[in-house]
Amino acid sequence: MDQRLERILPRVQKPARYVGGEYNAVIKDKKDVDTRVAFCFPDTYEIGMSNLGMRILYGVMNAMDGVWCQRVFAPWGDMEEEMRRANMPLFALESGDPVADFDIVAFSVGYEMAFTAILNMLDLAGIPLHSADRPHLTPLVIAGGTAMYNAEPVADFIDIVSLGEGEDVTPELINLHRKARREGWDKHRFLVAAAQLDGIYVPSLYDVSYHDDGTVAAITPRDGAPERVVKRIVHDLDKSFFPTRTIVPSTEIVQDRVMLELFRGCIRGCRFCQAGYVYRPVRNRSRDLCAQYCLEACNDSGYQEVTLSSLSTSDYPPLTELCDNLEDFCQQRHVNLSLPSLRADNFSMSLMQRLAKGRKTGLTFAPEAGTQRLRDVINKNVTLDDLLQSCRTAFAGGYSAVKLYFMLGLPTETDEDVLGIADVAARVMHAWRESAANKQRGVRITVSTSYFVPKPHTAFQWEPQITREEYERRVKLLREAINTKTVTYSWHDGDTSFLEAVLARGDRRLGKVLECAWRKGAKLDAWEDYFSLARWQEAFAECGVDPAFYAYRRREKDEIMPWHMISSGVTENYLWREYENAKAGVTTPDCRTHCNGCGANRLVGGKCDV
Amino acid sequence: MSKLRLLFVKEAQASYISHLDLMRTFQRVFPRTELEIKHTQGFHPHPILSIVLPLPVGQQSDCELLDFEVTQESNGRGIAEKLNTGMPTGIRVLDCYAATRPIRxxxxxxxxxxxxxxxxxxxxxxxxxxxxxxxxxxxxxxxxxxxxxxxxxxxxxxxxxxxxxxxxxxxxxxxxxxxxxxxxxxxxxxxxxxxxxxxxxxxxxxxxxxxxxxxxxxxx
Structure with a gap:
């Protein structure tokens, strides 16, 4: 072990995060390795190790001959301070080698608030921040993940963006980089060649010009780079890699259980939901394969909890059969199945009976909006009756806590919609009185509201975010309307969501703001411990950038979005149609009812697996 | 029902695994054996495992003991090898045997x-x-x-x-x-x-x- 690290560890919190050596961590002999990939997650170990995408790509890369993929996470503040004091550069967990020595440094970026962590990690690694200041082929800095559907705010720092699912394109990119190194290409030649791979976006090959009003005037690709980069997907989930022998952390992480992915995509089409659009089309993994993976993963890891994971698990067609198939195994091995999210319109008694038998603590539903009118606007397609029926089922089945998630600031929201949330909570309370199996235990109803952030590649990408003042007014309005003790109300911090709205639909001019905010100390902005809006406001002012331009402005139909060169497969026309439908309060049926022509079917040759 | 004891090494990276995390690590490897750990009775049953003298984080050891109870009759033979197939680097079970001597x-x-x-x-x-x-x-x-x-x-x-x-x-x-x-x-x-x-x-x-x-x- 590095002597500096040995001396630091006794002084930092949770040192097990920084040493590697977990069961199933991949160790290779350096002499058999020609390509080292530092796979960086711009957040802490506990968050990054809970990310399924990271585990899949770690497996995919390490299955390649001659490639050694190693993990790197952002150190917590105490560790960072110690590392900087000891002059110890950022290192990878598997070998302990400095990140700067790797051939490829790859970031998995799931959310915009991680942008400054990317800069901080590059800096800790001693790698120049700007792509333009890295003239050589190595280390090549690449990024992927959901937040990269608009990579423009980090375009100055990243050499290559990989769009969509990385199972196939990552090996293609690694092999091209290998070839380039072997044949002594310069970096520019490599970037130009990489841009020819499907799903690869090379920011430096695009020139962006702006109108006087600040909107994008033109995006011009150079050196043969495509006008539009379409995301990559796995076509057949049954044939794609799934990590059943995966790293078992020796310290507790957020998702400390087997994550069994049932399907990708979502049939629903909620108009605010970026994941719902960018993960299209729906592709199911077959039931028998899911069952087999579940057994293998439990047997190998020893976990006794399995999350049946997807964007909307109760929409998996053979869900109850899968649960039934797994029942004997689960009973014998004391394994509990859990679902991450439930839809209020198809949560049934039969499903509930198949879930966690011992601990019935709480269930979570997300009606998102307080009135039917607004739920129609966002195309949530859940009725109050659905929700109450689901709650009655849960209460009758012994559950005594329900969490209800809503958003404030959705397009067209009025005070009536806000107060509707309090009404929903009161009705859920009433449903408990009617149907509770055991009234002595009481009930806990938690209402949580977040502050709506319009995201790129959604039907609401043209919409302004409501102002922070208005958001706070609505929070207060709702707080005063919720007056029973059994209902707890919690709301999301407005400052974070405001910045998220700025970054989500930002353009390249935010690069210097990111850098400025990072220099002022921004690093783990997803954490309240570190986030400071004041710091960001100073950075905006110093860079002469108005954040309201990005967060609060309504876009016109013909405006070129900064992420125009990126396609998720869903057409802009479809998004606009959905936007018009939203404003008219017209709902769109789910993909299983009938195809709505979003365009994503073309990614799988015409027909989706709904 | 048997009371068994493990003798194990905790070294290298594993010396940074905390007591609580070490307990979890052991719980996860026990399904690799044919043994079924006895659980406490009650609303939230948990396995009966105890590490005899918890080692401070950062120290290494050649002689850690872990006591546990299983529902079967067992003298512990062959258990160490099975546990070792699922361990993080730095934890190695040396022996598993009937716990006869009292810890006192x-x-x-x-x-x-x-x-x-x-x-x-x-x-x-x-x-x-x-x-x-x-x-x-x-x-x-x-x-x-x-x-x-x-x-x-x-x-x-x-x-x-x-x-x-x-x-x-x-x-x-x-x-x-x-x-x-x-x-x-x-x-x-x-x-x-x-x-x-x-x-x-x-x-x-x-x-x-x-x-x-x-x-x-x-x-x-």
Whole structure:
């Protein structure tokens, strides 16, 4: 072990995060390795190790001959301070080698608030921040993940963006980089060649010009780079890699259980939901394969909890059969199945009976909006009756806590919609009185509201975010309307969501703001411990950038979005149609009812697996 | 039903696994055996496992014990090999056997300490430390469970200290009381810092070597 690290560890919190050596961590002999990939997650170990995408790509890369993929996470503040004091550069967990020595440094970026962590990690690694200041082929800095559907705010720092699912394109990119190194290409030649791979976006090959009003005037690709980069997907989930022998952390992480992915995509089409659009089309993994993976993963890891994971698990067609198939195994091995999210319109008694038998603590539903009118606007397609029926089922089945998630600031929201949330909570309370199996235990109803952030590649990408003042007014309005003790109300911090709205639909001019905010100390902005809006406001002012331009402005139909060169497969026309439908309060049926022509079917040759 | 005991090594990266995380790690590897751990009765059943003398985070050990109960009749044969197929780097089960000796007979533990001096071992350090550890009373400040500072005399818990000097380290073999109350050998560093501040080492490594009964025989 590095002597500096040995001396630091006794002084930092949770040192097990920084040493590697977990069961199933991949160790290779350096002499058999020609390509080292530092796979960086711009957040802490506990968050990054809970990310399924990271585990899949770690497996995919390490299955390649001659490639050694190693993990790197952002150190917590105490560790960072110690590392900087000891002059110890950022290192990878598997070998302990400095990140700067790797051939490829790859970031998995799931959310915009991680942008400054990317800069901080590059800096800790001693790698120049700007792509333009890295003239050589190595280390090549690449990024992927959901937040990269608009990579423009980090375009100055990243050499290559990989769009969509990385199972196939990552090996293609690694092999091209290998070839380039072997044949002594310069970096520019490599970037130009990489841009020819499907799903690869090379920011430096695009020139962006702006109108006087600040909107994008033109995006011009150079050196043969495509006008539009379409995301990559796995076509057949049954044939794609799934990590059943995966790293078992020796310290507790957020998702400390087997994550069994049932399907990708979502049939629903909620108009605010970026994941719902960018993960299209729906592709199911077959039931028998899911069952087999579940057994293998439990047997190998020893976990006794399995999350049946997807964007909307109760929409998996053979869900109850899968649960039934797994029942004997689960009973014998004391394994509990859990679902991450439930839809209020198809949560049934039969499903509930198949879930966690011992601990019935709480269930979570997300009606998102307080009135039917607004739920129609966002195309949530859940009725109050659905929700109450689901709650009655849960209460009758012994559950005594329900969490209800809503958003404030959705397009067209009025005070009536806000107060509707309090009404929903009161009705859920009433449903408990009617149907509770055991009234002595009481009930806990938690209402949580977040502050709506319009995201790129959604039907609401043209919409302004409501102002922070208005958001706070609505929070207060709702707080005063919720007056029973059994209902707890919690709301999301407005400052974070405001910045998220700025970054989500930002353009390249935010690069210097990111850098400025990072220099002022921004690093783990997803954490309240570190986030400071004041710091960001100073950075905006110093860079002469108005954040309201990005967060609060309504876009016109013909405006070129900064992420125009990126396609998720869903057409802009479809998004606009959905936007018009939203404003008219017209709902769109789910993909299983009938195809709505979003365009994503073309990614799988015409027909989706709904 | 059987009561079994594991003897295991905890070293390298695994020395940073906390007590609670270590318990979880063991719980996850037990399904690799045919044994079924007994669980507590109650609303939230949990497995009956106990690590006998929890090792402070950062220290290494050749002689950790873990006691557990299983629902089957078993003498533990073959269990160590099966557990070792699922362990993180640095944890290695050496043996699994019926737990016959009561834990209260575990009296002493022997540990090796490396007191590192980056600038070389100061002149006369070994003699000075020897004299310190031979004192009738060695008071140190120790934080109690209630987070208050308390004065503790560690001399009665210290059985023997053998020192010899290397180039940039003093190597110490110490025998301390294991329990009721036990002494964490790392606290010798504190004693040096309190009484001979000029000889405070730059870093101290600790490795448990043996656990012994009242007569100085290996405790198993």
């Amino acid at each position: 007979e575990l009296a002493f533990l022997q540990a090796d300490l490396e007191l590192l001096y980056d600038g070389g071992v100061p002149q006369g350090a070994v003699e000075a430390l020897q004299a310190l550890f031979a004192r009738e009373e060695i008071i140190i400040e120790k934080r109690t469970k209630r987070k208050e500072q308390a004065q503790v005399d560690i001399a009665p818990m210290l059985r023997s200290v053998d020192l010899h000097a290397g180039d940039k380290a003093i190597y110490a073999t110490v025998v301390v009381q294991a329990q009721n109350p036990g002494l964490n050998p790392q606290l010798l560093e504190k004693a040096i810092a309190a009484h001979l501040p000029a000889l405070t080492p730059d870093f101290v490594r600790v490795r448990r070597r043996r656990i012994m009964d009242e007569n100085g025989e290996d405790f198993r």
